[in-house]
Amino acid sequence: MTTTINYAGHDVPVLGSYDVAIVGGGSSGAACAIRCAQLGLSVIIIDRFTMLGGTATNATVCPMMPTYVAHRQVFAQVEEGLKASGEVTRDGTTTMVWFAPERLGRVYEDLVTCSGGTILYDATLVDVLDDRAQDGPRTLQSLIVMTAQGLVAIDAQTMVDASGDAVLARAAGVSTESGDETGANQVCSLRFIMGGIDVDAYRDYCLSLGDDFSPLKTGYFWESAMVAGRDFVLESIFREGVADGLLEEGDLRYYQTFSVPGKPGALAFNCPHIPSLVTNTSAMGRSEAIIEAHATIDRLTRFLQTKMPGFEHSYLIGIAPMLGVRESWRINGVYRLTEEDYVNQARFEDGLVRGDWFIDVHSQSKGLFHKKGYQHGDYYEIPYRSLINPQVSNLLTVGRCISTTFLMQASVRITPTVIDMGDAAGCACALSKSEHIPVLELSGAKVRSYADEVSPLS
Numbered sequence: 001m002t003t004t005i006n007y008a009g010h011d012v013p014v015l016g017s018y019d020v021a022i023v024g025g026g027s028s029g030a031a032c033a034i035r036c037a038q039l040g041l042s043v044i045i046i047d048r049f050t051m052l053g054g055t056a057t058n059a060t061v062c063p064m065m066p067t068y069v070a071h072r073q074v075f076a077q078v079e080e081g082l083k084a085s086g087e088v089t090r091d092g093t094t095t096m097v098w099f100a101p102e103r104l105g106r107v108y109e110d111l112v113t114c115s116g117g118t119i120l121y122d123a124t125l126v127d128v129l130d131d132r133a134q135d136g137p138r139t140l141q142s143l144i145v146m147t148a149q150g151l152v153a154i155d156a157q158t159m160v161d162a163s164g165d166a167v168l169a170r171a172a173g174v175s176t177e178s179g180d181e182t183g184a185n186q187v188c189s190l191r192f193i194m195g196g197i198d199v200d201a202y203r204d205y206c207l208s209l210g211d212d213f214s215p216l217k218t219g220y221f222w223e224s225a226m227v228a229g230r231d232f233v234l235e236s237i238f239r240e241g242v243a244d245g246l247l248e249e250g251d252l253r254y255y256q257t258f259s260v261p262g263k264p265g266a267l268a269f270n271c272p273h274i275p276s277l278v279t280n281t282s283a284m285g286r287s288e289a290i291i292e293a294h295a296t297i298d299r300l301t302r303f304l305q306t307k308m309p310g311f312e313h314s315y316l317i318g319i320a321p322m323l324g325v326r327e328s329w330r331i332n333g334v335y336r337l338t339e340e341d342y343v344n345q346a347r348f349e350d351g352l353v354r355g356d357w358f359i360d361v362h363s364q365s366k367g368l369f370h371k372k373g374y375q376h377g378d379y380y381e382i383p384y385r386s387l388i389n390p391q392v393s394n395l396l397t398v399g400r401c402i403s404t405t406f407l408m409q410a411s412v413r414i415t416p417t418v419i420d421m422g423d424a425a426g427c428a429c430a431l432s433k434s435e436h437i438p439v440l441e442l443s444g445a446k447v448r449s450y451a452d453e454v455s456p457l458s
């Protein structure tokens, strides 16, 4: 007989009871599910889309940005999985990890399911029920999730918010903030992929102009960019596009494109920027921005086909089904990681993850804002305390919505770093279970030494 709980006057079936329930199947959530399952926990990962990987897959955000830090073990497992499926992940010049979005999604899926984890696709978190404690931190008990069969409940000992938008934390009443000091978020982008490109001809054209943006001068992989007013050599051809009525001035704000492994002739575009979406925390605002981006992609593809050498026979393969959100809500956790921690290369007793990506802000008002990058080998640590919050005893947060300042989030948000967060959080879930202590009360130093034991940095 199915157990039910009462939610808003309805009998809602309880789909199952787990050690860990993760909301959000992006890179941080997937890594957390993989680690939990590999440590023998019963774990369910819930996502509103039909593929794991979130921004990296459904928003087609590839490749992984270069890092020079030691990673935890799931990161290597993911790259091994990509290679085992025939993907070439390294370009021989940079430390970027290249992948095709759907390949990464399949690798995450295999690692979760083959380790014994459960995936619930096509399911959207709508609410969370707690113990209604009046004093002290609350304990979350049941997620309320909209699925094809209607509302269901999912019980778990530990909950993980890997939703990017801190959806679970906000539903649980955790304090959050969003945007910079004016409330403006980083610029959103809607990415797309084109095929039928003669990439060699495009590269030859860029190099013939003296374009030194990409370190990749030969071989399969290629990267290209243009930001108006920043001395990019491609700006002149984009200006011709404006003069010919193919582009609007705002389309020149940010253009970037990358190769996709296993797809000769295809390039993935890290644009267009959608600067009109100043604050991305409004539902209607996001929807209107997507409509605006669709029109911009129409213009960009027509411009490239008409004017850019190498694009004569190109075509649009697809537009990401998910908006590329660089930054939105961030929890106010027990510790807020700051840009001073970046500058000081902070170390913590409970440091779980190493980060070295620069402060990479796509700012609404200031354009691109970058803080000086590190020397290879330098890093800061992300402490366990940035993953927990004082209001809820059994909730961890991972990924781009952990507790940081606006500027610091712009460093921690890259895919390799969020994978390591998920891996480390999975270790915390296992320790919480074995020690019968909610994650909020765990010793961060103990989480670190346990993570170093079961998923050592290498």
Ligand SMILES: Cc1cc2nc3c(=O)[nH]c(=O)nc-3n(C[C@H](O)[C@H](O)[C@H](O)COP(=O)(O)OP(=O)(O)OC[C@H]3O[C@@H](n4cnc5c(N)ncnc54)[C@H](O)[C@@H]3O)c2cc1C
Pocket: 023, 024, 025, 026, 027, 028, 029, 046, 047, 048, 049, 053, 054, 055, 056, 059, 061, 062, 063, 064, 065, 123, 124, 125, 126, 162, 163, 164, 165, 167, 188, 189, 190, 270, 323, 324, 325, 326, 398, 399, 400, 401, 413, 414, 415, 416, 418
């Ligand atoms: C335009 C853009 C370009 C970028 N470029 C790069 C790059 O080149 N290289 C790099 O390394 N990083 C890049 N990044 C950063 C990086 O890709 C992301 O920060 C990172 O992938 C975020 O991972 P995450 O797990 O925190 O969140 P996400 O991957 O966003 O995952 C969140 C998941 O939660 C799910 N979800 C949300 N709400 C609900 C709900 N209510 N119910 C169920 N599921 C829900 C979503 O469907 C999604 O799958 C870029 C980001 C953007 C937006």
